[in-house]
Amino acid sequence: MTESGSGNQKAIVFNVQRFSTEDGPGIRTTVFLKGCPLTCLWCHNPEGISPRPQLLWFETRCIGARDCLKACPEEALELTPQGLKIDRDRCTVCGLCEEACPAAALEVVGKEWSQEELLVEVKKDESFYRTSGGGITLGGGEPMSQAGFVAPFLARCKAEDLHTALDTSGIAAWSLYEKVLPHVDLLLLDLKQMDPEAHEKMAGVKLEPILENARKLGKSGLPVWVRTPIIPGHTDSIENVRAVARFVAQEMPGAERYDLLAFNNLCSAQYERLGMEFPLKEAELVRKEEMEAFKEAAVEEGAPNVHWSGATRLEEK
Ligand code: SF4
Ligand code: SF4
Structure with a gap:
């Protein structure tokens, strides 16, 4: 992730999802930018990892x-x-x-979009944002990997009085966050695994720089929604959820909400289209009772406004 391009005119975007309701409050348009320095085994948007355009075969x-x-x-x-x-x-x-x-x-x-083109696209649903309390969300991939585009683009959105959210893994250099945060209304931050060794194994990067940024983001004055994907065999232990929830409660005063997101394998086909292997192809959905127990543990640790969502399976393990 470089500091170059303060004011990049173009970004590589792999999806613009209108009428999204899962990436912040209200009805939103989520723009997914390509490129992520993490390689989470369960990544739900595998086309977001490479920074370059790719060919899909259906x-x-x-x-x-x-x-x-x-x-x-x-x-x-x-x-x-x-x-x-x-x-x-x-x-x-x-x-x-x-x-x-x-x-x-x-x-x-992965197509190139200019700031102008993207602004025209996201403004198409402006009236829905206004009536629902929504806005635009930049996700990915890791949108901060194109921070040189993200900062001026979000500034333009703010100039149009649009609500802006940034969905980040917390991995970028702090100097880049400093350029982007003045144009952000809401942060969505993923904290996945609190064991440093396990984190590096499953996401391919060290945990500590992410926690360091999480502390700063949590004290930046912006509201933060923290999210933990519940991934079978990787993040689905009560101890892990407790550790994330404790961190959120103790070190992130700006945290407004904590979401637990149940795993699904709907992305399997996308891995195949890209010629990639999905390591969790055979993994089962989490049970509803387990999600309830995770939620209860997070509440006990003091995390604010805890929710869980996603598909669950009915039968016992
Ligand atoms: S396979 Fe690649 S190089 Fe060949 S036509 Fe398709 S996109 Fe172009
Ligand atoms: S941080 Fe998100 S986009 Fe990046 S690899 Fe992990 S799940 Fe995928």
């Missing part, structure tokens, strides 16, 4: 027309009995196969 749409093979200047595609093979070392993500495919089975994820 197996269920493919009719074997072979137009993509003819269109590819790099000879990066091969149609096999097992499906389309993409040589991702050769692929330059030029998008010619996407244009050629008559079944829309290939798609480049």
Whole structure:
């Protein structure tokens, strides 16, 4: 994550989700930016990890027309009995196969948006924001990995009197947060695992710099909604939830709310489209009783305004 580009005009965005109700208060538009320095095993948006555009292949749409093979200047595609093979070392993500495919089975994820284009897009739902108390949320990936775009873009949103939220993993350099925070109304912060060794193993980065930022964010004067994804075998212990909740209660006076988000594996297909392995493909949903117990433990530790959400399974383990 660099400090360069204070005032970048363009960002690589992989999704603009309108009518979102899970990324802050009210009806919102969530803009998902590409690039994340973490590599969480359960990442729900695997297309958000790489900072560059990527090619997706939708197996269920493919009719074997072979137009993509003819269109590819790099000879990066091969149609096999097992499906389309993409040589991702050769692929330059030029998008010619996407244009050629008559079944829309290939798609480049990650397009360049200018500040102007994005502002026009997010303002389409301005009246919904006003009536519902919503606004815009920047997520990802890790939006702070494109901080040079995020700071001036959020400043423009504020100039339009839009409510702004930043959904961050807490990993960026503090000097970057200092540039972005003046334009943010609400912070959404993920705290996943409080054991340093386990954290590094599952997210690929050290825990301490994140906690250091979390303390500062919690004292920045901005409201913070802290979130913990409950991931089977990784974050789903009462001790872990207690440790996060205690940290939130004791070290983050700005924390307004604590959310526990139950795991689901709906992202499996997206991993396949990217040619990536999803390590938690076989993992089961968490039980409702477990989520209730996590919530109770978090309340006991003093975390504010605790909620849980997400799909759960009914049967006993
Ligand atoms: S994106 Fe371009 S280089 Fe990559 S497979 Fe398609 S046509 Fe070939
Ligand atoms: S921090 Fe979020 S976007 Fe980054 S790898 Fe983890 S789950 Fe994915």
